Amino acid sequence: MIKFVLRRIILLVPILLGVVTVTFILMYVIPGDPVLALVGERYDEETLEAKRRELGLDQPLFKQYLGYLGRVSRMDLGRSFITGRPVTESIAERFPRTLTLALSAMLLAVSGGILAGALAAWGRFPWLGRSMMTLSLVGVSIPVFWLGLLLIFLFSIKLSLLPPSGYGGGSWRYLILPAITLSFASLATIARVTRSGFLDTGGEDFVRTARAKGLGESKVLGKHILRNALIPVVTIVGTDFGSYLSGSVLTESIFGWPGLGRFIVQAILKRDFPVIQGSILFMAVLFVIVNLLVDLSYGIIDPRVRRMGGAS
Amino acid sequence: MRGRGRAVFFRRIPALAGLSILALVIILSLLSPLLSTAPPEEIDLDRSLQPPSREHPFGTDPFGRDVLSRVMAGGRVSLGVGFMARTISLLIGLLLGTLAGYVGGRVDSVIMRLADITFAFPTLLLLIAIMAVVSPGVVSLFVALGVVGWAALARLVRAQVMAVRERDYVRAARASGAGHLKLITRYILPQCLSPLVVVYTLGLGMTIMAEASISFLGLGVRPPAPSWGAMISGGIAFMRTAPWLTLFPGLVLTVTVCSLNLVGDGLRDALDPRMVVGKRDLSL
Numbered sequence: 005m006i007k008f009v010l011r012r013i014i015l016l017v018p019i020l021l022g023v024v025t026v027t028f029i030l031m032y033v034i035p036g037d038p039v040l041a042l043v044g045e046r047y048d049e050e051t052l053e054a055k056r057r058e059l060g061l062d063q064p065l066f067k068q069y070l071g072y073l074g075r076v077s078r079m080d081l082g083r084s085f086i087t088g089r090p091v092t093e094s095i096a097e098r099f100p101r102t103l104t105l106a107l108s109a110m111l112l113a114v115s116g117g118i119l120a121g122a123l124a125a126w127g128r129f130p131w132l133g134r135s136m137m138t139l140s141l142v143g144v145s146i147p148v149f150w151l152g153l154l155l156i157f158l159f160s161i162k163l164s165l166l167p168p169s170g171y172g173g174g175s176w177r178y179l180i181l182p183a184i185t186l187s188f189a190s191l192a193t194i195a196r197v198t199r200s201g202f203l204d205t206g207g208e209d210f211v212r213t214a215r216a217k218g219l220g221e222s223k224v225l226g227k228h229i230l231r232n233a234l235i236p237v238v239t240i241v242g243t244d245f246g247s248y249l250s251g252s253v254l255t256e257s258i259f260g261w262p263g264l265g266r267f268i269v270q271a272i273l274k275r276d277f278p279v280i281q282g283s284i285l286f287m288a289v290l291f292v293i294v295n296l297l298v299d300l301s302y303g304i305i306d307p308r309v310r311r312m313g314g315a316s
Numbered sequence: 317m318r319g320r321g322r323a324v325f326f327r328r329i330p331a332l333a334g335l336s337i338l339a340l341v342i343i344l345s346l347l348s349p350l351l352s353t354a355p356p357e358e359i360d361l362d363r364s365l366q367p368p369s370r371e372h373p374f375g376t377d378p379f380g381r382d383v384l385s386r387v388m389a390g391g392r393v394s395l396g397v398g399f400m401a402r403t404i405s406l407l408i409g410l411l412l413g414t415l416a417g418y419v420g421g422r423v424d425s426v427i428m429r430l431a432d433i434t435f436a437f438p439t440l441l442l443l444i445a446i447m448a449v450v451s452p453g454v455v456s457l458f459v460a461l462g463v464v465g466w467a468a469l470a471r472l473v474r475a476q477v478m479a480v481r482e483r484d485y486v487r488a489a490r491a492s493g494a495g496h497l498k499l500i501t502r503y504i505l506p507q508c509l510s511p512l513v514v515v516y517t518l519g520l521g522m523t524i525m526a527e528a529s530i531s532f533l534g535l536g537v538r539p540p541a542p543s544w545g546a547m548i549s550g551g552i553a554f555m556r557t558a559p560w561l562t563l564f565p566g567l568v569l570t571v572t573v574c575s576l577n578l579v580g581d582g583l584r585d586a587l588d589p590r591m592v593v594g595k596r597d598l599s600l
Binding site: 273280281288 | 438439528549
């Protein structure tokens with residue numbers, strides 16, 4: 005197991021290096037002079053030249069790249085062109101809010117999805133199983149931002165139950181609509197997969213054996229069916245993590261949630277390049293690390309993965 | 317798609333429904349200049365923000381433009397960008413995937429590391445980053461979408477090529493003196509077609525959604541050019557007074573993506589029922 009973990013971590017290095025390189029190249033090809041964007045166009049040539057030197061932009065490309073690598077490895081992502089504040093500081097302030105939103109959405113998707121899927125598999129409500137397919141199709145087809153607007157329209161404008169947008173100092177009332185919006189696609193998929201998981205495992209030989217040897221129904225369900233039916237759910241939670249990050253950009257913009265996603269969008273509209281570069285790098289690194297953890301967790305759940313050295 | 321496959325596809329009601337709706341959306345979008353009651357960019361402040369009526373089934377926007385005409389014209393942009401982007405992804409994916417799978421060795425590892433790096437970014441974020449630095453517009457948009465989507469297709473092609481490469485009929489063709497190009501185009505690639513068609517179609521819905529998301533954020537198609545995403549974001553300020561501005565474009569977008577997914581699922585069932593297409597395979 006340790007060997008497997010080490011192997012995966014070593015494989016991470018070139019990918020992370022690639023991610024840093026891509027963010028560097030992206031910001032290097034900005035049309036126009038970033039110094040002009042920084043100080044405005046009314047400055048004289050000398051000020052511009054000084055600023056250029058200060059930012060190291062007079063250096064050859066390769067040196068700039070090495071400098072960037074060095075700064076990134078020291079966790080220095082530069083300062084905002086507009087506020088002059090270190091990008092890492094802003095990320096540290098805003099990321100916890102994005103995390104709160106993403107984790108709430110994930111919790112909602114997992115609990116709601118498993119509950120709905122299990123109820124549908126139970127068969128007491130036949131309409132639930134039939135609507136599950138429709139729901140999961142709509143879930144993956146409906147744009148996050150439009151769903152958010154529909155919820156605002158219904159719950160804030162028509163019913164005046166919940167605030168349409170804002171952070172409200174972290175009050176749960178402000179969290180509900182964005183969390184539902186962000187969780188919906190995942191919830192629908194989890195519900196469908198849980199349902200078919202329950203139905204498939206319910207017919208397996210080992211479940212019949214468990215029943216035949218006189219195990220109580222709750223034990224059969226909890227120990228034999230649930231455990232096997234939920235393995236695909238773990239997969240979905242893992243692969244959906246990127247959607248939570250991407251979705252947070254849209255969801256936070258609609259609901260005025262002051263997290264990292266909205267921060268990036270605002271920075272783009274203001275052409276604040278160090279902020280864009282730093283935040284996207286942060287999100288990508290986070291994404292890579294989470295995907296690694298997900299892959300490793302398969303190794304724990306399913307020993308076959310370990311022997312193949314990770315199939316993905 | 318012959319014989320059994322076609323029968324399976326056409327027996328599935330959801331796939332057929334999806335195909336019909338999709339055809340309707342495509343036809344309406346293409347014919348929008350002929351069908352529209354008013355040009356989508358014609359401003360008439362006298363009829364601004366009218367609710368849906370017989371004359372304007374989707375209502376009018378703050379400038380008095382007919383929302384239905386704009387939705388239809390926006391369909392040309394969204395569908396056009398989607399097809400172009402997906403085709404660019406397909407071409408890059410075919411080229412690099414075949415190269416990786418056929419040549420193998422160092423070429424393979426370089427291409428696959430590039431794919432890994434592309435996969436390392438949450439797709440929408442990578443798109444946003446690209447759109448932040450290139451000049452906005454329809455062309456940048458479909459090129460960016462196309463470039464971002466290559467990795468999944470390349471992986472798929474590579475896996476297929478590797479699976480087919482050493483089959484007996486390919487060896488036989490090689491032994492009888494077929495060149496590399498002929499081997500690839502005549503004997504190997506045709507075997508990869510089914511999964512490619514499925515992934516292309518399923519990815520199309522995702523691409524159209526991504527285009528709408530980018531335009532919604534104001535980084536893609538710029539107003540006054542009509543685009544579903546931009547129309548939805550333009551309507552937010554009027555949610556209280558004129559909800560039809562956000563409702564209708566979003567509804568059409570959802571229905572279009574839905575029908576593309578239905579067609580994709582139907583194709584998968586008809587061509588290769590065992591195929592599992594995950595979110596990561598679409599890289600969107």
